[in-house]
Amino acid sequence: MPELPEVETSRRGIAPFMEGHRVRQLIVRDRRLRWPIPDGLETTLRGLTVESLTRRAKYLLFRTRHGTLLLHLGMSGSLRIIEPDEPAGKHDHVDLLMSNGKALRFRDPRRFGSLLWSEGERVHPLLAKLGPEPLGDEFTxxxxxxxxxxxxxxxxxxxxxxxxxxxxxxxxxxxxxxxxxxxxxxxxxxxxxxxxxxxxxxxxxxxxxxxxxxxxxxxxxxxxxxxxxxxxxxxxxxxxxxxxxxxxxxxxxxxxxxxxxxxxxxxxxx
CATH class of the missing domain: 1.10.8.50 (Helicase, Ruva Protein; domain 3)
Incomplete structure (x- = not known):
């Protein structure tokens, strides 16, 4: 299972291709992850700019002006920056096509990952009761x-x-x-x-x-x-x-x- 260093490594790798770029299209091939991908998320995300890509625990937070996309890699998930026309494999469930001509592909063979949406400035319930970050000053x-x-x-x-x-x-x-x-x-x-x-x-x-x-x-x-x-x-x-x-x-x-x-x-x- 990807742990904090793996998630942070993924964040650092994909952030330059996400931050400051607009979402052209969300392609969902299979909504059946740990929790179903919300209906209508394709419409919600279209045209929004990813203002920052941060991490909280093992969640990646794609922050936009209107809300935050939460992505969790689960037990077997991985992310890659690809060309939009690269053929999708059996376990490639989601592509996020960006205005810079690149795409972010989410692969999850076991489907224990998640892709959720938090409206506005609201803190998602999954994040509300988490302890401090281990690399932060609060953790002593x-x-x-x-x-x-x-x-x-x-x-x-x-x-x-x-x-x-x-x-x-x-x-x-x-x-x-x-x-x-x-x-x-x-x-x-x-x-x-x-x-x-x-x-x-x-x-x-x-x-x-x-x-x-x-x-x-x-x-x-x-x-x-x-x-x-x-x-x-x-x-x-x-x-x-x-x-x-x-x-x-x-x-x-x-x-x-x-x-x-x-x-x-x-x-x-x-």
């Missing part, structure tokens, strides 16, 4: 420690909760916990304030490195230019069960926590 160790008070939930699903902090998906949660030396099963309320500071720093550093590398390619992800991300080559624990820890050389473990594959080192993470 003190903030994490305060939110963890009285929480018996394991620390890994705690930091993957979008109401606590957005965009820390499974890969980056595993990597950040390893960097901070925290066992993924440790209760959130039992992580000290000092270790929470280490964890907040690790989350920021892991995500920043992934952004520099263009994201992580495991199955479906490619950036806005169609190129894969390369952070997979830097992964310390994720998808490396049975292989030696890069620090202590002990075999890494894997298990399931919160219905997600979890990778860790029993020696380095306590």
């Amino acid at each position: 160790g003190d903030y994490l420690w305060q939110r963890a008070r009285g929480r018996r939930i394991a620390i890994k699903p705690f930091i993957m909760n979008a109401a606590i902090v957005v965009g820390v998906g499974n890969i980056y949660a595993s990597e950040a916990l390893f960097e901070a030396g925290i066992h993924p099963f440790r209760q959130a309320q039992k992580v000290s304030k000092a270790r929470m500071q280490n964890l907040a720093t690790a989350i920021k550093e892991v995500l920043a490195r992934a952004l520099t590398a263009g994201g992580t390619t495991l199955r479906d992800f490619s950036g806005g230019d169609g190129q894969p991300g390369y952070f997979k080559q830097q992964l310390a624990v994720y998808d490396r069960a049975g292989r030696p820890c890069r620090r202590c050389k002990q075999p890494l473990r894997s298990t399931v926590l919160g219905q997600r594959a979890t990778y860790y080192c029993t020696h380095c993470q306590k």
Whole structure:
């Protein structure tokens, strides 16, 4: 599943072809995404100028004067800038034709992505209760420690909760916990304030490195230019069960926590 670095990489790749350009046509080949693409969206978008393309959590926000188009890549979605006459494949569900002669193509084999519209300045309900951005100033160790008070939930699903902090998906949660030396099963309320500071720093550093590398390619992800991300080559624990820890050389473990594959080192993470 594309996580925050992958979504941000896609945003940076397609933004120059979207911002300041007018929507000529929206072509919808299949409305059956996670939520049906709204009827009449083709008419709503026609002629509007994309004033900015931003990101909130894993949502891309195409902002216009009259409202915002929200796009989520889901589990297998990807975006590419193409020529408008490029033939569409089986899973190419949406094209956004722009006034600069280019088109944005949304491909989603599993159809867990979404394309929704928010009228005017209204904040869409899907965005209303999200936590802070992990790379922003609001996200600190003190903030994490305060939110963890009285929480018996394991620390890994705690930091993957979008109401606590957005965009820390499974890969980056595993990597950040390893960097901070925290066992993924440790209760959130039992992580000290000092270790929470280490964890907040690790989350920021892991995500920043992934952004520099263009994201992580495991199955479906490619950036806005169609190129894969390369952070997979830097992964310390994720998808490396049975292989030696890069620090202590002990075999890494894997298990399931919160219905997600979890990778860790029993020696380095306590």
